[in-house]
Amino acid sequence: MIQTTIKKGLYYDSVKLMLVTNKVAEVDGVSSVAVVMGTDLNKDTLKRNGLLTDEAACASKTDLIIGLKADSEATIQKALEVIDGELNKSVASDGDTALKPLSIETAVKNYPASNFCIISVPGEYAAAEVQNALKEGLNVMLFSDNVSVQDEIRLKEMAVKKDLLLMGPDCGTAHINGVPICFSNVVTPGNIGIVAASGTGCQEVMTLIDKFGGGLSQVIGTGGRDLSKDVKGIMTKYALKLLQDDDKTRVITLISKPPAPEIVEDILEYINKNISKPLIINFIGGSGVSSDKIKFSCSLKEAAIAAVKASGITYEDKPETVPEVKNFYPENVIGLYTGGTLAYEAYYELKSVIPGLKSNLKDNLLEEEIEALADDLVLDLGDDRFTQGRAHPMIDPSFRNELFKMALAQKKSTLILLDFVLGYGSNKEPQSTVIKLLSQAAEKVEALVLACICGTYKDPQDYNKVKKELEEAGVIVFESNIDMLTQAKRLLKK
Structure with missing residues (x-):
């Protein structure tokens, strides 16, 4: 039986709801569950899962939707009790009586030595909170997205005038003075600094630097629009x-x-006038004349290798040893x-x-095109x-897993x-459902799966464990995205 419960005007962030959903899915007799806000995207997910x-369908984006499919009314009631308990559970640890400030101003008064804050609120409220933080003399990492360009310009100009960092909006990765922030990795301290207008691009470079024997001094995110017109x-x-100006870098x-x-x-022009240290640039898909x-x-x-060499470390790139792929002629590719x-x-x-390659990075794809997975396609989920x-798919890969299941089911x-992507903030076992789906599909699968792991051997997910489990499931694993893509291009040229 199916039951839907709507809680009007009850907001919880997506990470909290993901954890609640995962908890309820463990209840015996529950075959499908979704605890989500009433956005159009989440309604699409509800529809796919029946x-x-x-x-x-009539709920608003500020309403909480609880969708349950279970074997009995008693099971549904038990699941609802679990949901209520999880939603009302305090995030504080037992005996934690520390003051929980309700505003930035109050936080600064209670923690006057603070000089940094992370802001993660719905986009419509983010600009006001950033302004408050900058007024209080705080460096800011703005995780929130959906902030207007006008607000971004105004607030960044304000930050620079106050000699403060404003990383973001939509900034997910930083590593400041040895402290990993948001999506970051466990890396060796060193003398290489990174400025990145990207999150996983930054993580790819910093983790490869670590693997190649280098170390990081600072990693500063800027937000993806910083280098826009x-x-x-x-x-x-x-x-x-x-x-x-940083002595460590x-x-x-x-x-x-x-x-x-x-x-x-x-x-x-700015670099030539103001920067004297060696500088490595990777404008992905772009080019330039080196000096x-x-x-x-x-x-x-290549950026990671160049940075390691420039830092004074000898490194020789060796091609990865990967299994040879025989008798596989891809009809299409799905990233x-x-x-x-x-x-x-x-x-x-x-x-x-693949000249006809489609992607939501460049094309305005329809939902039907995405879910059909019929064309050559690269999706940024x-x-x-x-x-x-x-929640972001690095935290909750459930939507990626849905699409992966559909891709496996294709008869071609x-x-x-x-x-x-491993590291702090990312899912604890990002490989688990992929492995389960491959096991369930077993001999029916006609697809070939390639994977790259962005992480270090010190990350909490255990790099070697993730790699071993994927390989045992039949996945060919690479240490970098470009190595995986090089193999993909070889197969596509057959």
């Missing part, structure tokens, strides 16, 4: 200057999707990425061998379109590309 009732690299320039690496040509020219001070790299991995920059690198690389009222030789 949980979208007329009542749920409108924002003009306000925070990128400020971050570069911080690393120029010997080499600087700049990572971004390709900026507008006039912005590239402006940034290079004595500036080296352009063609991939995220299901949780990391946006990794997806962009995939799109750029694969476009050279962390795009705002897929995260409204839902599909080449499937997956990324697994």
